[in-house]
Amino acid sequence: MSESETLLQDSTALDQPWQVVVYDDPVNLQTYVTMVFMKVLGYGRPRAEELMLEVHQLGRSVVWTGGRERAELYTQQLQSHQLQTAMEKAGS
């Protein structure tokens, strides 16, 4: 593989969007999850409630998609509120 191909691959990997995924758990209160989505992700109440219900009903929800650095920050902040949260590469 040439150097330019390697650089292109690295650049593609860096640009690939990431998803922040929140999973359902047996104890977190619905109002609390809504509040955390509003506080951490900056969503309005309707959007936060929609995502909270998706977590509750489907077992998981992609709550944000974008660059890696921001995804890491949101993941850490959601986890610090005791929400089970993971980062995934979008489309994986």
Place this chain on the structure above:
Amino acid sequence: MKAAPTLDGRVRIDPESELDLIVLRSIIPDAQGNGEALAARLGTGMDPSASEDWEDFVKPDLEEQFNQQVLTVAGVLAEAKPGVPLFIGKEDSDSWYGALNQARLALHDQHGFDDEEELEEMSEERAAARIRSHFYQVLQGLLLDVLMFP
């Protein structure tokens, strides 16, 4: 025991007897020692390419934060006496809510409560754990309604 909002925007808990204090202090053994397990659980499902950094840099901070929540509540409850009200302000609400959440999660893991199951059908230990978990949930609801998400 009574728990209610105050006019100045705090939550007041009135432990009226030694038994009330025993119930309140149960938060600590129910929650204590779960910080590491909880931090590990919260990161389940991380993409493999991100998990090493997460293990090294994020997980230790989460463990410390969760353990500190329990220590904060333990410090308050160590000083509590029957007939003397406890006040929880906005500045301590995250610690209290977090410690209660850890306690409920640990109880759920130990006992796997089923909403359909009647208390009368449970062993004494399991029923006591279910009652504590419900009590913690009620306190969390009060903290949310009064201090965290009014």
